[in-house]
Amino acid sequence: MTAAIDRIVSRVLRWPGVETEPHRFGGTEFVVAGKEIGHVHDTGLVDLAITKRARDIIITDGLADAHHILPNSAWVSYRVRGERDITGAMRLLRLAYLWRLSALRRRGLDLDPTFDADRELRRLDLPAELDTLVRDTFGDALNRQAYA
Numbered sequence: 669m670t671a672a673i674d675r676i677v678s679r680v681l682r683w684p685g686v687e688t689e690p691h692r693f694g695g696t697e698f699v700v701a702g703k704e705i706g707h708v709h710d711t712g713l714v715d716l717a718i719t720k721r722a723r724d725i726i727i728t729d730g731l732a733d734a735h736h737i738l739p740n741s742a743w744v745s746y747r748v749r750g751e752r753d754i755t756g757a758m759r760l761l762r763l764a765y766l767w768r769l770s771a772l773r774r775r776g777l778d779l780d781p782t783f784d785a786d787r788e789l790r791r792l793d794l795p796a797e798l799d800t801l802v803r804d805t806f807g808d809a810l811n812r813q814a815y816a
Contacts, residue, residue, distance in 0.1 A: 685779035705764040712748040714757045726800045774809040785810040
């Protein structure tokens with residue numbers, strides 16, 4: 669693994685509820701409550717699972733590329749070539765994490781009661797269309813007080 673990928677893995681592992689598993693095609697897979705949110709390859713590629721609508725916005729806005737093997741899937745790929753690319757990778761992985769925690773919270777499973785999804789969403793400073801999609805999808809699940 670590259671130093672940049674090692675740093676990404678180390679940071680993501682600090683997030684409550686994240687576990688890692690070896691990825692079947694090499695690298696490290698990030699799992700939250702039994703579901704993969706994304707993975708990193710030793711080659712510097714970060715792949716993340718999202719919905720097709722979110723994927724379309726992410727690609728259109730240049731935040732990531734279509735998945736390197738399955739371009740028509742709900743996955744996107746982001747290339748980490750060095751330290752300068754860590755921020756972009758972390759932003760996308762944090763979006764996938766926010767998406768997963770919000771989906772779980774909406775179903776009554778709150779992995780981290782202190783997680784303020786609304787604040788996280790503002791911090792990610794996503795393109796307006798993507799921000800709106802997340803807010804429309806999860807509504808009250810973004811408000812931790814509604815689930816406290």
